[in-house]
Amino acid sequence: MNLNTTPSRTLDNLLRSRLVAALTAPHGVDRYLDWLAPERVTDEMRSRVLARRMETADCVTLTLAVPRGWRGHSAGQHLTVSVELDGRRQTRCFSIASADNSRNGELEITVKAQPDGQVSRFLVDAARPGTTVVLSDASGAFRLPDIRPAGVLLISGGSGITPVMSMLRSLVNEGYEGEIRLLHYARSSEDLIFADELDELTQQHSNLTVYRAFTSDDAVDGELHGRFKPAHLQDFGPAHNDWPAFACGPQPLIEALQSYWSAQAAGSRLDFEYFQPPRAAAADGQSVLQFVRSQVTADDDGRSLLDQAEAAGLKPAYGCRMGICRSCTCRKTSGRVRNLLTGRISQDGAEDIQPCITAPASDVSVEL
Amino acid sequence: MSTINDLLSPEDVEAFGRDMDAIRQEVLDDLGQRDVDYIRDIIRKQRGLEITGRALLFAGILPPAWLAGTACLSLSKILDNMEIGHNIMHGQYDWTGDPALASENFDWDNTSPASQWKHSHNYLHHTHTNIVGKDRDVGYGILRMSEEQRWNPYYLGNPLYAFLLAALFQWGVAVHDLEVDRIGKPGDMGAKERKRRALEIADKAKGQVTKDYVLFPLLAGPFAPLVLGGNLAANLARNFWSFTIIFCGHFPDGVEQFSEAETQNETRGQWYVRQLLGSANIRGSKLFHILSGNLSHQIEHHLFPDLPAHRYAEIAPKVRAACERYGLPYNTGSLSRQFGTTVKRIFKLALPDREALPAAA
């Protein structure tokens, strides 16, 4: 459905008028559109899966409709995808794999299923055309500079190719004339994401060269082998020393690149990103609490977050102090916490918690 | 007024508390799609009733349309306030992570601002249930609902005040938080805070009044008086209904009240027992439970205020069985029994207490 026709825009203006706001108070017009015309809701960015395509046995590319209010992205940035699983909204980060200049009203993300990963498994196994997801704005400092350099080095490992692929696609789409070198690490040729597209692009664009390195036991003719070593860069020629490099992949790959780049005298920059794995819970009493709003840090003393916030001089809201009234509810932005009533340990991501019955189980940041 | 320790040994109180925690945990472990589907279905029905009701009232020149429109809008407001608003604002669906179901964001079709109601209801009332002097729902600062409140001639008007409170219930709930009866007394919030709250209430009330009594009537052109009348009737119906259900929760015969002294340093087990003794259920059909926001399961609601309310009917047999095991009362009865004894209490407490007769030997 094309939502930009004139009658449609008039309807939108009416729906967002002060009159309609007054008639639908206090819920707001979006809470009625939820049932009447979900595609017109604007208080969150809803999108639909338009198509899916398997890249490897455990990796899928999903084409998503650009949601209302989408402000675009720079190549390399990510967004969050929220899905509802068994009644609970789960939110995870994914890089945008499509070009920053595609005009067809679509976005692409490429998702690798993590063993026992809730969201990635759902997206790979169960998301179908028509599945609704909620997106965030694009964000992230890992991005191609707006003033394009003379040449770029792109280095990726595994599913870390996704933001780098957005950079590559954006550059070739805009007719970039500088040199592009992509070095990609995968376990084996079966695990290669975007293999066909990379072959095609190499044939079409003489300024693009792709190097593949396989890290599993068998060496493959004509391809690089093993984990990163400086020798993998030797074919790039001396010019690469002056080009900015963009790398995304598992932490060990990024660390190896960082130490090479800092040892090497060349003036070029290395920009990098890795997909953080969940942090393990720290031992009791070793954790650090961050009260984000008040910019206060404290060492965990094992008591409830409410007690500890007060001990740190904050004045958070509270009522019953026993977990029933929710006056104290606030957002935990990262880290794992223990419910003092049930002993349960939470997941790592952002969620609302009740600080009066919650103690840290790792480094924790809360919006207090 | 019997104290908790007259009924149970301290060990049994804590054992009862652990049984309640176990019931709670079982539900928490089972929360999922079913609960979200349930509340969304109720919200969809409420929105449908609201739109149908308002549409029918525009055709209100036909008496059946006016009656049907008023009925739909009354049901919509009742669902919005009771099964949806009250329960979402308790945080019963916060675990879903859906911003539309978050206690933080939700506001109801009622003149009481969500933030203030959450404070007086979720905290003051649910934490201090039936503690005379602390739980402001005991009489709403207007009525005499407990012998512990000293009688004075003002209370001769108890039945009249109760009737007015019922008719204007949404306004009563809204100004409840101003604690006007405490001005100049210990615990007074002070003029500044009272002014802040008053402005917040005025702002919310303005939106409600504009919608129901100005904009929708004006949109109906010549039929404005009919729409105005329908909206007024719907608000009135919701007021009487919610007053009835809510007063049946804590004031029928057999419900205990407590003093501040006996609830000092209360344990979790004692808190559970006080919630049980201070609440009463109403028997009824499934539809009745939904329209009462499941406050007809007031006991389960007070034991587990943040579990999705549609679960109360499922756990009620377990709570009741536990009460039987520990020899604790479980106050339930028909609407007419529970409301009848509540009304009797309102009348009885309008008069000074008869001197307690010496107990027969």
Ligand SMILES: Cc1cc2nc3c(=O)[nH]c(=O)nc-3n(C[C@H](O)[C@H](O)[C@H](O)COP(=O)(O)OP(=O)(O)OC[C@H]3O[C@@H](n4cnc5c(N)ncnc54)[C@H](O)[C@@H]3O)c2cc1C
């Ligand atoms: C900026 C950024 C961009 C990203 N871009 C992409 C992308 O383009 N494509 C992509 O595929 N991924 C990307 N990721 C990674 C992606 O966000 C994660 O793989 C995904 O969130 C996993 O979520 P999940 O729900 O599937 O897994 P979760 O359920 O969150 O679990 C993740 C993994 O941790 C394990 N795990 C879960 N909980 C625990 C625990 N308590 N203790 C120990 N182990 C646990 C699981 O078994 C699983 O293997 C990106 C991440 C970031 C930060």
Ligand code: FES
């Ligand atoms: S203070 Fe009441 S729930 Fe935390």
